[in-house]
Amino acid sequence: xxxxxxxxxxxxxxxxxxxxxxxxxxxxxxxxxxxxxxxxxxxxxxxxxxxxxxxxxxxxxxxxxxxxxxxxxxxxxxxxxxxxxxxxxxxxxxxxxxxxxxxxxxxxxxxxxxxxxxxxxxxxxxxxxxxxxxxxxxxxxxxxxxxxxxxxxxxxxxxxxxxxxxxxxxxxxxxxxxxxxxxxxxxxxxxxxxxxxxxxxxxxxxxxxxxxxxxxxxxxxxxxxxxxxxxxxxxxxxxxxxxxxxxxxxxxxxxxxxxxxxxxxxxxxxxxxxxxxxxxxxxxxxxxxxxxxxxxxxxxxxxxxxxxxxxxxxxxxxxxxxxxxxxxxxxxxxxxxxxxxxxxxxxxxxxxxxxxxxxxxxxxxxxxxxxxxxxxxxxxxxxxxxxxxxxxxxxxxxxxxxxxxxxxxxxxxxxxxx
Numbered sequence: 080x081x082x083x084x085x086x087x088x089x090x091x092x093x094x095x096x097x098x099x100x101x102x103x104x105x106x107x108x109x110x111x112x113x114x115x116x117x118x119x120x121x122x123x124x125x126x127x128x129x130x131x132x133x134x135x136x137x138x139x140x141x142x143x144x145x146x147x148x149x150x151x152x153x154x155x156x157x158x159x160x161x162x163x164x165x166x167x168x169x170x171x172x173x174x175x176x177x178x179x180x181x182x183x184x185x186x187x188x189x190x191x192x193x194x195x196x197x198x199x200x201x202x203x204x205x206x207x208x209x210x211x212x213x214x215x216x217x218x219x220x221x222x223x224x225x226x227x228x229x230x231x232x233x234x235x236x237x238x239x240x241x242x243x244x245x246x247x248x249x250x251x252x253x254x255x256x257x258x259x260x261x262x263x264x265x266x267x268x269x270x271x272x273x274x275x276x277x278x279x280x281x282x283x284x285x286x287x288x289x290x291x292x293x294x295x296x297x298x299x300x301x302x303x304x305x306x307x308x309x310x311x312x313x314x315x316x317x318x319x320x321x322x323x324x325x326x327x328x329x330x331x332x333x334x335x336x337x338x339x340x341x342x343x344x345x346x347x348x349x350x351x352x353x354x355x356x357x358x359x360x361x362x363x364x365x366x367x368x369x370x371x372x373x374x375x376x377x378x379x380x381x382x383x384x385x386x387x388x389x390x391x392x393x394x395x396x397x398x399x400x401x402x403x404x405x406x407x408x409x410x411x412x413x414x415x416x417x418x419x420x421x422x423x424x425x426x427x428x429x430x431x432x433x434x435x436x437x438x439x440x441x442x443x444x445x446x447x448x449x450x451x452x453x454x455x456x457x458x459x460x461x462x463x464x465x466x467x468x469x470x471x472x473x474x475x476x477x478x479x480x481x482x483x484x485x486x487x488x489x490x491x492x493x494x495x496x497x
Contacts, residue, residue: 092385093384093386094382096134097379097380097382100119102121103380104121104360104362104377104378105120105122105363105376106121106149107119107120107150108363108374110365110366111154113368114367114371114372115131115132116137117129118152120149120152121149121380122148122149124142124146124165125139125140125149126142126173127139127141131372134382141180143180143183146166146169146171147167147191148166149165150165151164151193151194151206152164152195153195153197153204154175155197156199157201159174159175160172160173160181162195162204163195164206164208165191165192166191168188168189168208168210169185169192170182170183170184170216172184182221185222188227190209192206192209193207193208194236195238196238198244199243199244200244204218205238205240207230207235207236207238208235209235211232211233211235212228212229213230213238213249215228215264228249230249231257234251236279236281237249237251237280237281237282238282239284240284241284241288241303242288245260246260246267246303247261249282250280252278253275253278254272254276254277254279255270255272255279256269258270270301272309273292273296274296276295278294279294280293280294280318280319280320282322283324285328285345286328288302288303289346290303291312291322291324291331293322293333296315296318297314297316298322298343310348313350316341318336319334319336320334320335320362320363321334321361322364323364323366324345326370327370328345329346330344330351330366332366334364335361338359339361340373340375340385341354342354342355351391355390357375357383358379360377361377362376363376373387
């Protein structure tokens with residue numbers, strides 16, 4: 080069946096009905112088998128594979144008792160294996176062809192795993208946890224490489240390798256991203272791309288060394304050697320909950336908690352077309368390998384498949400007929416510089432005023448060194464670790480606003496996004 084999409088587009092996404100599949104929200108998804116199938120992971124702890132054309136479940140559910148919710152998933156570069164991170168703090172490996180679990184690694188994280196990624200050579204996997212640690216795993220030995228990294232993030236939301244696999248970047252429940260030497264697991268430097276009251280939810284690192292960050296209040300772009308140079312894409316938006324790059328690196332998609340998906344040209348930092356309008360509860364997104372399709376999903380357990388070629392044809396036709404306008408322009412807003420800080424690592428630390436028991440790097444000092452795996456893993460900071468929790472908090476705090484105020488804010492948000 081077809082869902083509704085943004086009224087500014089005549090093309091609508093195909094909706095793969097989620098009834099009878101997962102019993103809870105879909106947390107992550109990706110394309111498989113030359114884009115003919117799509118894999119979804121759920122808060123109910125299950126994994127399923129569906130046909131893109133029909134929505135029919137062809138494999139699954141893949142489950143492992145006691146795993147709890149599956150929060151993170153990454154498909155290997157050769158598309159043959161899946162790694163997942165779950166509520167129980169454990170890494171699991173699955174074979175795409177059979178759906179069988181081939182590895183269940185020891186519990187090195189004390190809390191839920193929120194992010195996972197493969198190294199470019201597939202020899203390592205990195206995981207980031209709600210316990211504030213990042214771990215590099217040897218895929219052949221099924222064990223930790225060295226010791227866990229004690230990051231300065233109270234929770235680690237994202238881990239991402241550089242294209243050469245020598246550096247790992249982490250982000251989390253504070254306003255910094257940190258660069259780590261993969262071999263030594265020592266901090267190289269950190270960047271503060273947003274205000275201290277904000278958080279960095281998502282990280283994308285391109286092969287040409289641009290880094291895109293999804294923050295609590297919008298999208299930011301920097302470089303590994305930024306030296307303090309950080310730029311914002313467009314205007315401030317609602318928190319970014321997902322960010323994906325097409326395989327050809329020609330499109331960047333950002334999903335925000337106002338249920339819109341924005342498309343960007345990552346080489347020019349310009350928006351492409353208008354935002355796509357997802358039904359409520361947007362949580363995740365994925366590009367097809369051919370970059371022609373975009374899938375989105377979330378709380379309603381449906382998967383929405385967007386035909387990007389058709390959408391762009393729609394936009395081009397509108398532009399050619401009526402001329403460019405703020406609602407139809409393919410070229411987006413220019414970059415707006417914002418304050419930022421890039422610093423080398425050093426040993427001194429300061430207290431985070433938002434968490435009395437949490438240290439964060441000072442702008443002239445150093446990140447913490449790795450901790451001994453035999454010691455206790457650092458205590459987690461207060462709850463609300465996931466970006467979508469922020470929206471419910473904001474809504475509860477604003478229950479006394481008038482209908483006119485809410486409508487005005489919605490109009491302003493749509494104007495800024497477009």
